[in-house]
Amino acid sequence: MTARLGWAPYALLLPSVLFLALFFATPMVQAFTLAFQGPDGSFGLASIERMLGDASFRDALLTTIALVVLVIPIQFALAMSMALVINAQLKGQGMWLYVYALPLGISELAAGIVWVSIFTQSGWLNSVLMGIGILERPITWQSAETPWLLIGIVVIAEAWRATSIIMIILVAGLQSIPREFLEAADVYGATTWQKVRRVVLPMLRPSLQVALILRTILAFQVFATVIALAGSGLDVLADEAQRWATDIDNDNVAAAYAGLILILSLVSTVLFLVLLPTREEHQA
Amino acid sequence: MRTNERLHRWRLLAVTAVMALVLAACTADDGASPGDGNGDGASAGDGGGEIVMVSSQLVPTAEQELMNNEILANFEGEVEFVGLDAGPFNDQIQAQEQAGEGEISLIGGLDGEFSSFGADGLLMDLSDVAEDLADLGINETYLEFGKLGTDQQLYIPWMQATYVMAARTEALEYLPDGADVNDLTWEQLTEWGANIEAETGERRLGFPAGEDGLLHRFFQGYSYPAFTGGVNTTFTSPEAVEMWNWLADTWEYVNPASTTYGFMQEPLQSGEVWVAWDHTARLIQALETMPDEIIAFPVPSGPEGKAYMPVVAGLGVPTTSANPEGAKDLIRYLLSPETQAATLSAVSFFPVIESDLPDVGPGLQAEIDAVEAQLNAADALPAYLPVGLGDQGGAYSQVFRDVFQGVVLDGGDPATILEEQLPNLQAVFEASGAPCWPPDPESDGACQAQ
Numbered sequence: 001m002t003a004r005l006g007w008a009p010y011a012l013l014l015p016s017v018l019f020l021a022l023f024f025a026t027p028m029v030q031a032f033t034l035a036f037q038g039p040d041g042s043f044g045l046a047s048i049e050r051m052l053g054d055a056s057f058r059d060a061l062l063t064t065i066a067l068v069v070l071v072i073p074i075q076f077a078l079a080m081s082m083a084l085v086i087n088a089q090l091k092g093q094g095m096w097l098y099v100y101a102l103p104l105g106i107s108e109l110a111a112g113i114v115w116v117s118i119f120t121q122s123g124w125l126n127s128v129l130m131g132i133g134i135l136e137r138p139i140t141w142q143s144a145e146t147p148w149l150l151i152g153i154v155v156i157a158e159a160w161r162a163t164s165i166i167m168i169i170l171v172a173g174l175q176s177i178p179r180e181f182l183e184a185a186d187v188y189g190a191t192t193w194q195k196v197r198r199v200v201l202p203m204l205r206p207s208l209q210v211a212l213i214l215r216t217i218l219a220f221q222v223f224a225t226v227i228a229l230a231g232s233g234l235d236v237l238a239d240e241a242q243r244w245a246t247d248i249d250n251d252n253v254a255a256a257y258a259g260l261i262l263i264l265s266l267v268s269t270v271l272f273l274v275l276l277p278t279r280e281e282h283q284a
Numbered sequence: 285m286r287t288n289e290r291l292h293r294w295r296l297l298a299v300t301a302v303m304a305l306v307l308a309a310c311t312a313d314d315g316a317s318p319g320d321g322n323g324d325g326a327s328a329g330d331g332g333g334e335i336v337m338v339s340s341q342l343v344p345t346a347e348q349e350l351m352n353n354e355i356l357a358n359f360e361g362e363v364e365f366v367g368l369d370a371g372p373f374n375d376q377i378q379a380q381e382q383a384g385e386g387e388i389s390l391i392g393g394l395d396g397e398f399s400s401f402g403a404d405g406l407l408m409d410l411s412d413v414a415e416d417l418a419d420l421g422i423n424e425t426y427l428e429f430g431k432l433g434t435d436q437q438l439y440i441p442w443m444q445a446t447y448v449m450a451a452r453t454e455a456l457e458y459l460p461d462g463a464d465v466n467d468l469t470w471e472q473l474t475e476w477g478a479n480i481e482a483e484t485g486e487r488r489l490g491f492p493a494g495e496d497g498l499l500h501r502f503f504q505g506y507s508y509p510a511f512t513g514g515v516n517t518t519f520t521s522p523e524a525v526e527m528w529n530w531l532a533d534t535w536e537y538v539n540p541a542s543t544t545y546g547f548m549q550e551p552l553q554s555g556e557v558w559v560a561w562d563h564t565a566r567l568i569q570a571l572e573t574m575p576d577e578i579i580a581f582p583v584p585s586g587p588e589g590k591a592y593m594p595v596v597a598g599l600g601v602p603t604t605s606a607n608p609e610g611a612k613d614l615i616r617y618l619l620s621p622e623t624q625a626a627t628l629s630a631v632s633f634f635p636v637i638e639s640d641l642p643d644v645g646p647g648l649q650a651e652i653d654a655v656e657a658q659l660n661a662a663d664a665l666p667a668y669l670p671v672g673l674g675d676q677g678g679a680y681s682q683v684f685r686d687v688f689q690g691v692v693l694d695g696g697d698p699a700t701i702l703e704e705q706l707p708n709l710q711a712v713f714e715a716s717g718a719p720c721w722p723p724d725p726e727s728d729g730a731c732q733a734q
Binding site for chain 1: 303369370371372374375485486493494495497539540541542543544545546551554555556675676678679681682685686689690693
């Protein structure tokens with residue numbers, strides 16, 4: 001059978017490989033080359049040193065990592081419960097799927113602007129809280145002087161915006177768990193929590209791994225939400241890369257920042273692959 | 285067997301058709317890509333008289349819309365107006381120059397930007413256009429600027445603007461005793477903010493410190509000259525330290541969400557901010573929609589005078605222009621009295637020609653009055669936009685932003701931070717070779733920042 005196919009499979013793969021090589025591998029190599037060049041074109045660590053010595057580098061790195069560390073667990077807890085709700089086949093289940101998937105259709109910047117209208121000083125949140133009497137004066141949620149509050153509102157906005165994609169992956173994973181396992185657990189008298197902990201979560205490991213890797217890589221690139229909500233009050237790595245590329249017109253340092261984001265994404269991917277090994281029997 | 289073969293053939297045909305469609309789509313000319321102008325073979329519609337105008341002014345989307353729908357509405361001819369940020373603006377024009385040809389026909393930019401282009405020899409002599417327009421009474425000083433020190437007219441002045449202050453009328457009762465809002469000092473502004481905070485508990489001063497905000501022009505054209513009499517040559521002076529300390533103190537009365545403000549008209553309208561500084565084009569909406577609640581007034585004075593920054597925008601034609609005749613027609617159109625009036629009404633950039641200003645609404649009139657008060661003040665001190673920085677314009681402004689971040693937002697020591705940033709400032713001058721510009725004294729060769 002395989003012999004009859006001959007070169008056909010490789011030919012069919014060729015367009016994808018060419019596409020990846022042209023639009024992903026080549027720019028990546030060019031970006032790394034740029035990062036190791038100075039503005040005059042000579043090779044060396046000048047641009048990387050410039051990036052490390054930049055006044056906002058430390059803040060950008062710490063803020064990005066803080067956002068990733070805070071957003072991922074919250075999103076996974078949320079996505080897990082949303083996926084379980086959908087999988088439970090409750091009445092009106094179809095509606096739940098649409099409601100949960102709504103944020104998927106909105107761009108990052110549009111979501112950021114929506115949340116600005118909620119968190120701005122004369123926005124929805126303050127109006128509601130003052131209306132029901134909890135607040136006497138509006139709180140400035142977007143103040144650069146309370147960076148943790150700023151990070152908090154960015155986390156909320158990101159959790160709302162990006163949880164759907166994790167939920168969809170988990171729903172697909174849940175639906176692939178054979179019913180017999182859950183029925184067997186019922187026979188042995190397991191409670192719902194025990195079922196989730198002992199049957200669902202372990203069998204969900206491949207999906208969890210995929211979702212974690214995907215979401216973490218995207219989280220390191222967080223940009224538009226931070227710009228919309230925090231303006232210049234918070235620095236993140238992607239924002240710094242954009243600033244060096246367009247405002248300061250120094251592509252080398254921008255490439256250095258982009259390379260840093262890539263390295264952080266790679267490290268976290270390897271980490272997840274090591275910490276969440278998937279066992280053979282679950283892939284059947 | 286036969287059915288299988290037929291199926292196989294249909295599948296092959298289908299796959300080939302799809303591949304052909306995909307290839308055709310990928311290689312089709314993408315003629316209508318706005319803002320691209322990078323001449324990579326997509327040359328649709330050029331020879332037919334379309335004029336591509338790239339501009340570093342009127343870049344915000346709302347302003348581009350007004351340019352297209354109101355200002356350019358009566359032009360006979362097709363114009364593609366492309367607003368670009370400083371970096372890409374410079375890149376596109378330089379790229380066209382290096383390639384020897386391209387899509388750009390007309391350039392709209394600042395005096396400082398044209399001086400770099402002029403130095404590189406990229407601009408066409410427009411003396412014939414200037415002669416055609418002699419009757420309009422174009423501002424002589426600006427026309428002289430447009431020669432960039434040569435005997436050729438390298439750009440024609442287009443429009444001008446500046447930065448003023450605006451306030452909600454409810455703030456006026458908190459002015460310090462004896463203070464006249466049209467003749468304040470910067471210290472009185474701080475007192476004003478302190479009074480508001482003491483009486484209402486809110487911080488109601490506002491500055492555009494957001495990502496898109498023009499706060500760096502505040503340092504370059506207002507606070508530095510007003511306190512120190514210079515900008516680059518007095519960068520680390522004791523007066524500069526005093527100025528930064530003043531700003532850090534004042535920031536206690538500034539709305540902390542200022543780091544999210546790009547245009548001060550919005551927070552003024554919503555009442556988050558009661559007293560603001562910004563570009564005339566970014567305050568106009570507030571002044572026009574709420575003329576009874578929001579007023580405009582000239583900027584306060586500092587120890588060295590009432591420093592303000594005149595923004596002169598001009599029109600230039602690159603030597604590699606795709607449509608030089610069309611570009612010259614467009615220049616004549618934009619300088620005509622009707623269009624200058626439309627520009628004033630639409631985007632609040634003021635005319636450069638002598639003409640009776642049209643009947644304008646109360647909001648725009650308030651701005652005009654504030655601008656004239658600034659211009660004609662006894663201690664008026666014009667501080668010009670950077671000249672000759674080329675592609676270092678962004679890096680230059682970044683230095684000021686970094687000092688602001690370090691001193692005002694992070695509470696650092698001004699003297700230390702200014703010393704740390706001085707090398708970065710000097711690097712900009714070394715890279716661009718730009719000499720000092722007023723109010724700094726003229727320098728021989730690259731400006732020496734101190």
